[in-house]
Amino acid sequence: MNSVGEIWTWGANSHGQLGLDVTSEQIEKPTKVARETFDDIKHIACGGAHSLLLDSNGKLFSCGWNSKKQLGHKTEVYTFSRIWELSGINFINIACGWDFSCGVTDDNFLFVWGSNSHGQLGLPKHHFGDCIAPFRLQVNVCAISMGLRHTAMINSKGEVWTTGCGRHGQLGLGEDITSSDRFQRVPKLTKISHIACGQNHTVGWSSEEKALYVWGDNKHGQLLLSSQEYRKIFVPQKIDINIKKDVKKLLSGWTNVLLWLQDGSLLTWGRNNKAQLGTDAAFTGKIFNIKLPDNRSIEDVALGSEHTICLATDKTLWAWGWNEHANTGLPCTEEVIHCPTQVKLETNLKINFIFAGGATNFVITDNQKECN
Template identity: 70%
Template sequence: MWCWGANSHGQLGINVTSEQVEKPIKVARECDCATKKIACGGGHSLLLDTDGKLFSCGWNSRKQLGYEKESSTFQRVWPLSGINFTNIACGWDFSCGVTDDNFLFVWGSNSHGQLGLPKNHFPEEVNPTRLHVNACSVSMGLRHTAILNSKGEVWITGCGRHGQLGLGHDVLQSDRFKRVPSLTNISHVACGQNHTVAWSNEEKALYVWGDNRHQQLLLMTDKYKHIFKPEKIDIDVKQNVRKLISGWTHFLLWLQDGSLLTWGKNNCGQLGNTNYHSGKIFNVTLPGNRIVEDIAIGSEHTLCLADDNTLWAWGWNEHANTGTDIKENYVYVPSRVVLEEPTKILKIYAGGAHNFIITDASIKYANNPPESNEKN
């Protein structure tokens, strides 16, 4: 496991706190099982291993680690031992895990009801608590949470001041999960800073709601500054989506044919180009016509794995978020991230201003991956 980026709270798990780690370095872990998934919050990280056990490190101001003290190394979340988790997610200062029977555990900040727990009965900082809701997948934003259940329904909770709950002008906050009534057959859902998006593979349709001040919802801001109920947007995509992911104010749509669409705010180069028109969809292409193998997104930066095992990044770089050789605060086009020990990259993760990748040390490359010199 390798990491880089912001580390002011020890969120990289390398047993030290620092402003940033500029280049990918190894993370030492004492664990018998391989890593299944990592989720990154504003200043904390969760790790799920292949046995379903949870670990966490970093910022713990709101108990978002699931235990009492802050840690700069990945520590077992013992209050949740004995529970088999299959998925995890992080918000700014709150966290959750989905169990193998599709129950949802939540912990951390509940300041705006983003954990779906009644504020009259729970404190603003919550220890791990199980909810009686069905959750197949979950996404967390700055102060709201959306879950997708087995019926393809979207349920949502938290702050809705910008319309990000999608429940209308009259529901600007909720401390219980409520169904977004107009949505069915949804396959993907993603929360941004103050907005939410959903995609239906069955309909080949995009739905958007919440803050639109940067035209991140693809509607004109003079008429639609905030959208309080889901709007169906025709983006002329006639295929299934592999991933729909959101940063603070921009999106990435990774399509079945491997193409990558992006739109939203572009002040930091988070769209992978120098165009500042935020109401337009762009097609991101990697140098040498490489094919996208996987994609991950932070608050304002992107990490991308190509099919030739090369790693690329772009966007906000103030805390060395991208891990590239570029020293400026913004990286406007996909730029190479180089590992000291070229090995097979298995998985990539990003969030906030930090990143993790998982590699297979048994598969090594002498210098560069096959054919990478011809494509650079």
């Protein structure tokens, strides 16, 4: 996923996590980011108040909050700055938790850094402490996700391994293991193709089985089980949601989950107090099929903690959910955007890629081709 062009960003910016060389409570409309030091953009990951950028040459850059060394820098920086401690290493993937970060190398090793307060980096606390500079783990990683205080990864065998806080069951290791400071294999899970961490839950998808697996906090029905009967799930439960299509993306916000299917369908469920599900419906435990206006088809989708942005195939941009910090790019006079609403950029350049996390967003446009 390479892209040439401009970066536009908006949302919370309390620690300069938008890369605009300024700190502010929020950036209320899509604003262009100056870019000088990196090449084409492959991926942007967003944490609680920090951001990572991976360019097409495998180099890493970061900006924002640095209280736990989550930037890989010695101090906070407010523009995307090269993580020189990781120079000379070719990265292919990145992820952020609340105040911790990781990068996956081209030989599928994992580097972790930032907060290890709950063992979420997979490093023994008695030896490494709470704040970690970039450190390489001898693990095989094909996919990885980070939540509030836990991490889950998939290896080349399709096994799931987790580490960190498990008080709500989000590690999937059983009621007797409510924390871990090293990666442990989640029993009985094989052939998992997609993984996503929420605030205190984890969800996985098996493309081979066409099956959803869920574990962790279920207070808001984010695991599709009765929240009265199943408040916490400590071992993975297989949920039959009758999906026969391939899955393009499995994503999670703090307390909501989204499946983007090969046929273009967007299925979502979980908490809806901030219209995270793109509907006014107040109840939980039900799957909603989100539709863009005029039956537009979907090209990409990205989730923040409690908001969603979505790119249609006609290159229009849509958003819904929590809007307290102008997270959606729409006027912050409305704290909640209840249904998919179009977001305007002050450019006629075509949008290629979108990224979101926390209360922040990044959009990459194409310099070479204008919209019709």
